[in-house]
Amino acid sequence: MAGIYIHIPFCKTKCHYCDFYKSTDFGAKTDFLVALKKEIKERKNELQQEEIASIYFGGGTPSVLKIEEIRDILSLIEQHYQLGEDVEITLEANPDDLSESFLEGVKTTIINRLSIGTQSFNDHDLKSMNRRHNSRQAVNSIRAAQYAGIQNISIDLIYGLPNQTLADWETNVEQAIALNVQHISAYHLTYHEGTVFFDYLKKGKIKELPDELSLEQFKLLLNCLKEAGFEQYEISNFARKHCYSRHNKAYWERKKYLGFGPSAHSFDYHTRRWNVSSLKKYLQAMEQKLPYWETEILSEQDQYNDYMITSLRTKWGISVAYLEQNFAEKFVQHFKSEAEKYLESKHLYCTNNVYLMSTEGLFISDKIMEELFFLE
Numbered sequence: 001m002a003g004i005y006i007h008i009p010f011c012k013t014k015c016h017y018c019d020f021y022k023s024t025d026f027g028a029k030t031d032f033l034v035a036l037k038k039e040i041k042e043r044k045n046e047l048q049q050e051e052i053a054s055i056y057f058g059g060g061t062p063s064v065l066k067i068e069e070i071r072d073i074l075s076l077i078e079q080h081y082q083l084g085e086d087v088e089i090t091l092e093a094n095p096d097d098l099s100e101s102f103l104e105g106v107k108t109t110i111i112n113r114l115s116i117g118t119q120s121f122n123d124h125d126l127k128s129m130n131r132r133h134n135s136r137q138a139v140n141s142i143r144a145a146q147y148a149g150i151q152n153i154s155i156d157l158i159y160g161l162p163n164q165t166l167a168d169w170e171t172n173v174e175q176a177i178a179l180n181v182q183h184i185s186a187y188h189l190t191y192h193e194g195t196v197f198f199d200y201l202k203k204g205k206i207k208e209l210p211d212e213l214s215l216e217q218f219k220l221l222l223n224c225l226k227e228a229g230f231e232q233y234e235i236s237n238f239a240r241k242h243c244y245s246r247h248n249k250a251y252w253e254r255k256k257y258l259g260f261g262p263s264a265h266s267f268d269y270h271t272r273r274w275n276v277s278s279l280k281k282y283l284q285a286m287e288q289k290l291p292y293w294e295t296e297i298l299s300e301q302d303q304y305n306d307y308m309i310t311s312l313r314t315k316w317g318i319s320v321a322y323l324e325q326n327f328a329e330k331f332v333q334h335f336k337s338e339a340e341k342y343l344e345s346k347h348l349y350c351t352n353n354v355y356l357m358s359t360e361g362l363f364i365s366d367k368i369m370e371e372l373f374f375l376e
């Protein structure tokens with residue numbers, strides 16, 4: 001089973017924290033759709049009839065597309081790829097795009113999951129992030145999607161925002177729980193170079209939250225969501241009743257996927273490919289029949305390090321049996337010896353030969369992963 005990711009590189013405005021590839025110039029939208037469909041068709045043999053388990057429209061802002069445009073892309077995929085019976089099809093959507101008519105349109109397609117970029121239910125936070133919606137629209141968009149009959153809804157939240165108090169964050173989490181969604185992704189704010197927030201930070205206009213407060217916010221998130229019946233299945237992802245994001249789970253399980261559109265990545269166990277992060281170059285190269293991507297063949301060391309990054313962050317952890325079956329002895333030994341001190345400090349625990357992070361481990365996951373890496 002494999003996945004398909006489609007990158008829609010347009011946003012009406014840019015959010016102050018975001019470094020995903022996007023453009024606010026919609027002038028090339030028609031050309032982009034033509035090129036995207038060409039890529040979808042041209043790469044159909046890469047999967048050799050392998051069934052598609054998930055399709056994910058990400059961005060940018062996929063909800064800026066018209067329903068007919070989304071339907072067109074999906075029917076082309078249906079024509080050229082083998083969709084699994086139970087395929088999960090997610091559309092990332094911004095709250096301000098979720099009108100009644102758009103949602104009704106979504107229901108007429110084979111999309112069966114929405115990932116709504118709520119980010120916060122607090123007007124001050126939303127304004128400071130340069131989101132286009134306010135808290136009332138955040139709530140209404142989720143209710144409207146539920147009312148339209150979409151039964152698998154995920155929302156994104158960001159915490160660790162400048163000046164965000166623990167009480168502010170608690171109100172956000174409580175509001176999210178009250179809305180009865182199936183899935184919540186909650187990310188700690190990262191300051192990426194090139195974003196407005198990064199610039200503000202450099203100029204001293206905003207300050208990073210103290211580490212202790214970030215940690216308090218993370219703990220509050222874990223406790224509140226656990227109490228509300230959500231299962232944490234990855235550092236930032238929480239699901240009710242096993243409504244995991246099948247698409248993301250497949251990434252973490254290192255299953256094969258094809259990524260279409262500028263900046264989209266693809267993976268086939270041994271090779272990683274990434275399309276150019278420029279719509280102009282994507283269109284030009286395609287027109288001139290030149291490559292619009294780069295590839296990297298993954299060494300055994302790369303594959304081992306990838307396994308560390310993708311598995312340790314999930315509730316399925318790192319399996320010694322998998323390591324032994326797939327990697328040379330030196331990698332297995334390296335893993336066991338580096339993991340030892342974290343077993344002693346109880347940041348890791350091991351059951352049935354599977355290594356997992358404890359709650360304390362989750363707080364220092366980056367450091368643990370770094371030490372488990374094999375670097376020569």
Ligand SMILES: C[S@@+](CC[C@H](N)C(=O)[O-])C[C@H]1O[C@@H](n2cnc3c(N)ncnc32)[C@H](O)[C@@H]1O
Pocket residue numbers: 017018019020058059060061062092093094116117118119156157158187188189190191192
């Ligand atoms: C591709 S982005 C956004 C999709 C959609 N356009 C939207 O705005 O809702 C996916 C998610 O990544 C998260 N994200 C993006 N940049 C982030 C950052 N710098 N720090 C933390 N989370 C971030 C946001 O929660 C966002 O919804």
Ligand code: SF4
Pocket residue numbers: 010011012013014015018019020022059060061094117
């Ligand atoms: S968060 Fe979403 S809407 Fe905002 S700039 Fe990034 S991709 Fe665009």
